[in-house]
Amino acid sequence: MKKLVEIKDVCKIYNPGENEVRALNHVNLTIGEGELVAIIGQSGSGKSTLMNMLGCLDTPTSGKYFLHGHDVSHMTDDEQSDIRNREIGFIFQGFNLIQSLTAMENVELPLIYRGVGKKERERLADAALNSVGLEKRKTHRPNEMSGGQQQRVAIARAIAQAPPILLADEPTGNLDSASSKEIMKIIKRLYAEGRTVIIITHDPGIAAQAKRIITISDGMIQSDIINPDYKED
Numbered sequence: 077m078k079k080l081v082e083i084k085d086v087c088k089i090y091n092p093g094e095n096e097v098r099a100l101n102h103v104n105l106t107i108g109e110g111e112l113v114a115i116i117g118q119s120g121s122g123k124s125t126l127m128n129m130l131g132c133l134d135t136p137t138s139g140k141y142f143l144h145g146h147d148v149s150h151m152t153d154d155e156q157s158d159i160r161n162r163e164i165g166f167i168f169q170g171f172n173l174i175q176s177l178t179a180m181e182n183v184e185l186p187l188i189y190r191g192v193g194k195k196e197r198e199r200l201a202d203a204a205l206n207s208v209g210l211e212k213r214k215t216h217r218p219n220e221m222s223g224g225q226q227q228r229v230a231i232a233r234a235i236a237q238a239p240p241i242l243l244a245d246e247p248t249g250n251l252d253s254a255s256s257k258e259i260m261k262i263i264k265r266l267y268a269e270g271r272t273v274i275i276i277t278h279d280p281g282i283a284a285q286a287k288r289i290i291t292i293s294d295g296m297i298q299s300d301i302i303n304p305d306y307k308e309d
């Protein structure tokens with residue numbers, strides 16, 4: 077398997093000095109292309125910090141991060157946003173949709189920033205919304221949709237340009253169990269289609285659906301196992 081992510085001895089220290097917080101404490105982690113990984117840990121264990129690092133939203137205080145073999149540990153903001161645009165789709169717990177825009181417009185928005193022309197934008201957004209089963213909700217605004225539907229819009233937005241990496245931070249955190257099941261089904265389908273999927277969660281039920289489970293606590297990796305109960309479906 078080709079290496080996608082290689083994190084070497086990474087520390088992230090907030091507020092260096094007296095009140096410092098070691099959110100990541102000498103983390104080493106390798107993830108291959110096409111893996112389905114869950115990172116699980118309690119509140120404050122460093123999950124979001126790790127996700128921000130993986131997603132090039134933040135850089136380490138020390139240590140190195142290689143993405144596709146390129147050192148991305150010390151990039152400028154512009155270089156980081158370039159990589160994010162090309163490589164990574166984000167799904168957040170709070171959906172992060174813009175309330176005044178329709179589902180279509182929400183999915184199109186990042187494509188505008190990437191300079192995709194109107195026709196192509198509409199084609200991509202349309203296909204992405206179809207792929208998450210929202211054919212009939214394209215002109216709805218977020219407050220006219222259920223939580224599960226809003227999260228599906230957010231997934232459509234993340235996958236519209238088919239990024240090779242999908243990072244999901246508590247993707248089902250705000251959803252009831254039926255919607256949560258639906259979202260996990262979509263996420264697993266995206267994995268089956270060949271994407272690398274990394275799910276951050278505090279929920280053992282969600283982590284149990286991943287092929288590999290990494291447990292983090294106090295900014296350190298406690299265990300890293302292949303899930304013996306994993307089932308392809």
Ligand SMILES: Nc1ncnc2c1ncn2[C@@H]1O[C@H](COP(=O)(O)OP(=O)(O)OP(=O)(O)O)[C@@H](O)[C@H]1O
Nearest residue numbers: 090091097099118119120121122123124125126278
């Ligand atoms: N910007 C910041 N400044 C200072 N400390 C921070 C900052 N962001 C996070 N922390 C601290 O770093 C630690 C890890 O935080 P992080 O957000 O990564 O946890 P988490 O595992 O995502 O938790 P949750 O499940 O509650 O989202 C926590 O102790 C937190 O208080």
Ligand SMILES: [Mg+2]
Nearest residue numbers: 123124125245
């Ligand atoms: Mg978090």
